[in-house]
C-alpha cells in the first residue's frame with residue numbers, strides 16, 4: 001500500500017504533470033461541465049446493431065480530461081478494482097499524448113477498450129472521484145476517457161505488444177477465453193510461458209462475444225485484443241471442452257504443468273414457475289447466443305430465433321437490459337422489463353437503463369411473473385404478473401420484495417426472456433473430484449494467489465465469484481498469472 | 494481440421510460418415526454425442542457418435558437428411574472438412590451386466606443405438622434388439638446390429654421387410670416370451686413416447702435417449718430443456734438418457750416443433766438454391 005502511494009506521488013511530481021497543473025486554475029477546471037457522449041439517435045439505432053455510443057472526439061476528450069484536477073490523493077484509483085493510475089492517463093490525454101495514455105491503461109488493464117465500454121463506472125472509479133465525493137458535481141468521465149485512449153490506440157494500428165521475456169518452454173493451459181482467461185494468457189505469455197487457451201465454443205471471447213451485444217461492445221474491439229495475444233504467441237484451441245474433449249490428466253501427460261480455470265458462470269437459472277417450458281420462453285443466454293454468437297438476425301445465418309410483437313424480459317441486470325434492447329432491434333412493438341424490485345435497486349449499469357428508456361423500453365418494476373399461459377401449439381401467449389412491495393432489507397442489504405395478494409394481472413407476450421441470474425459452469429469441477437467447491441458450485445481459491453485445492457490449478461473470474469464483472473475477471477486473470485509464475489518458478493527451481 | 498474420410502449412403506436420406514477427430518475418438522463412450530457446425534453462418538446441431546476407432550482417430554456419424562443443416566452435412570464430400578465439431582458431449586450410457594436387455598431403435602435412432610447394443614453385449618448381457626422403420630429402405634445398420642444382438646426383430650410399417658407392424662408390436666412379442674430386465678429406446682419422439690408406455694405397462698425399467706433442439710450443447714442456453722419427474726433438466730448435460738417413465742413427452746414434442754415453420758421455410762429456400770444435393774453449400 002505504502003509502496004504504491006510513494007509510486008503514485010513520484011509519478012505525480014514528474015515535471016510534465018506539474019506543468020500541466022499550472023496551466024489552468026482549479027477553479028476554472030471545476031467550473032467546466034461534464035462532456036456528453038456522442039450517441040446514435042434512439043430511433044435510428046433501434047433499426048440496426050450500430051454501436052450506441054460513438055466515442056469522444058479528440059477535442060472533447062482533451063477538454064474533459066482538463067476537468068480532472070490531478071488530486072494529490074486520487075480517491076478514484078481506490079474505486080477501480082485493478083487500480084488503474086487514473087490521473088496519469090487522464091493527464092496524458094489532456095496533454096495530447098494519447099498513445100501514452102493507452103500505455104498507462106495497459107499497465108494494469110488488458111482490455112481497456114472493453115472496460116471503457118462496460119465497466120459500471122458509476123459504482124467504481126467515478127463514484128470515488130473528488131467531484132462526486134466532495135463537490136457533489138458530476139464526476140470526471142473516466143470511463144469515456146478510458147475508451148477514448150484505448151480506441152485511439154486501436155485505430156492507430158500501433159497496438160503496443162508488450163515486451164516478452166525469453167521463452168522458458170513451460171506449457172500452461174487456460175480453460176475458457178473470457179476476460180479472465182484472455183488476461184491470464186497475456187500475462188503468462190509476457191513472462192515467457194507457452195500458453196494454450198482452450199475454448200468450448202467456436203469463438204474466442206466468452207461473454208464478450210456471445211453475451212454482450214454488438215450495439216454495446218462491437219466484436220472488432222475484442223478481436224483486436226485477441227489478435228495481439230496471437231502475435232504474442234498465445235495458442236487458441238476452439239471447440240475444446242476441458243474435462244470432455246480431454247481431461248486435465250490427459251493434458252498433464254501432454255506436458256502442461258499448470259492450469260487456470262476461467263470457465264465462467266454460464267448456466268442460466270429459471271424460476272420454476274408453471275408453464276416455464278412453453279415455446280417462446282427462453283433464457284437470456286439462449287436469446288443472446290442465437291443473435292450474437294450464431295448471428296440469427298442476419299439473413300444468411302442458418303440459426304433461427306423466435307421474435308414476437310410483445311417481448312417480456314424478466315430481470316433487471318445488464319443481461320436483461322441487453323436482451324430487451326435486442327428484442328426492440330428484432331422488431332418488437334412492445335419490449336418490456338419486468339423486475340421484482342424498484343428502479344433504484346436495478347443492478348444494470350445506469351447508462352444502459354437510460355439508453356433503454358430512450359429506445360422506448362417499458363419498465364414494470366415491483367412486479368414478478370408467477371405463471372405462463374400458452375396457445376394450442378404450446379407457444380406462450382400471456383403471463384400472469386404479481387405486484388410486489390418492498391419490505392425489510394435482506395442479506396444483500398436491499399429491501400426484500402414481498403408479493404401483494406390479489407394484485408395479479410395478465411399481460412400478453414409471445415416471447416419471454418428469463419434473465420434472473422446464472423450459475424457456475426460445472427464441467428471443470430465435475431471432471432476433478434478433488435477440486436474444492438462451494439455449495440453454489442464456485443471453485444474455492446486462496447484469495448491472494450487464486451490457487452485452488454489442487455496446487456497446479458488456479459481459478460478466477462465468474463467461476464470463482466459467481467456472476468461478477470469484466471474488470472474483476474480481468475483482475476483475477478492477472479493475479480493468478482503472477483501467483484502461478486511464482487509457483488512454477490519455485491517448483492522448477 | 495475435421496476431415497471427412499469416408500461417406501456411405503444407407504438410403505437416399507441416411508448417410509454414414511467417418512470423420513477425423515482423434516481427441517473425440519479417444520475420449521468418447523457409448524451414449525455420447527457431438528455438436529457440428531457447417532460454414533461460418535451454419536447452425537450448431539447435435540449428432541450421436543455411432544462408433545469410433547481410437548487407433549485411426551476417427552468417429553462415425555449417421556445422419557438423416559431432415560433440414561438445412563443435415564443436408565449441408567450430407568452434401569460434403571470425402572476430403573472436405575466440417576467447420577466446427579465439438580465433443581464428446583452428454584453423459585455416457587451407464588452400462589453394466591443386468592441380464593436381458595431389450596434395445597429398441599426407430600428410424601435413424603438405430604445409429605445411436607448401435608454403440609449401446611455393442612456395449613451391453615460386451616458387458617455380458619443377453620440383448621434382444623427391435624429395429625423399426627416405415628419401409629425396407631429406411632432400415633439401417635441391420636447387419637452391424639445383428640452382430641451384437643442375441644436376437645433381432647425387424648419391423649416395418651408396410652411389411653416390406655421383417656414383420657409388418659409398429660415397433661411396439663415387436664417389443665410386445667419379445668416381452669411375452671421372456672423376462673426383460675431393462676429396456677433402452679431411441680428414435681423419433683413419438684415412437685419413444687409409445688414404446689415407453691409399452692414398457693411401463695410391463696414394469697420394465699427403461700431409458701430413452703432424447704433428441705431435443707440444442708444450441709451450445711454445454712448447458713449454457715437451456716434450449717434443450719425438458720421436464721423429467723416434474724423437474725426441468727438440460728438434455729445436453731444431464732442426458733441425453735433419462736428414465737423413460739418420468740419424461741414429459743408431450744411437452745418435449747411441443748418444444749421440438751418450436752422452430753418448425755422457420756426451419757421448413759429455410760429448407761425450401763435451401764432446396765431451391767441447391768437442386769443437386771451433391772452441390773457444396775455456401
Ligand SMILES: Cc1cc2nc3c(=O)[nH]c(=O)nc-3n(C[C@H](O)[C@H](O)[C@H](O)COP(=O)(O)OP(=O)(O)OC[C@H]3O[C@@H](n4cnc5c(N)ncnc54)[C@H](O)[C@@H]3O)c2cc1C
Nearest residue numbers: 176178179180200206207211242263264461462468469470
Ligand atoms: C449479457 C451480459 C451482459 C453483461 N454486461 C456486463 C457489463 O456491462 N459490465 C460488466 O462488467 N460485466 C458484464 N457482464 C458480466 C461479465 O461479462 C462477466 O462477469 C465476465 O465475462 C466473466 O468473465 P470470465 O472470464 O470469468 O468468464 P466468461 O466470459 O463467462 O468466459 C468463460 C468462457 O469459458 C468457456 N468454458 C467454460 N467451460 C469450459 C471448459 N470446460 N473448457 C473450455 N472452455 C470452457 C466458456 O465457453 C466461455 O467462453 C455481463 C454478462 C452478460 C451475460
Ligand SMILES: Cc1cc2nc3c(=O)[nH]c(=O)nc-3n(C[C@H](O)[C@H](O)[C@H](O)COP(=O)(O)OP(=O)(O)OC[C@H]3O[C@@H](n4cnc5c(N)ncnc54)[C@H](O)[C@@H]3O)c2cc1C
Nearest residue numbers: 538539540541555556557559560561562563704705706756
Ligand atoms: C443428443 C442428440 C443426438 C442426435 N443424434 C442424431 C443422429 O445420430 N443422427 C441424426 O440423423 N439425427 C440425430 N439427432 C437429431 C438431429 O440433431 C436433427 O435432426 C438435426 O438437428 C436437424 O437439423 P436440420 O437443420 O437438418 O433440420 P431442421 O431444419 O432443424 O429440422 C427439420 C425438422 O426436424 C425437426 N427437428 C429439429 N431438430 C430436431 C431434433 N433435434 N430432433 C428431432 N427433430 C428435430 C424440426 O422440427 C423440423 O421439422 C440427434 C439429436 C440430439 C439432441
Ligand code: SF4
Nearest residue numbers: 080115119124125143
Ligand atoms: S477499469 Fe473500470 S473502474 Fe477502473 S478506471 Fe476504468 S472504468 Fe473505472
Ligand code: FES
Nearest residue numbers: 710712714715729
Ligand atoms: S443445448 Fe444449450 S443448454 Fe443444452
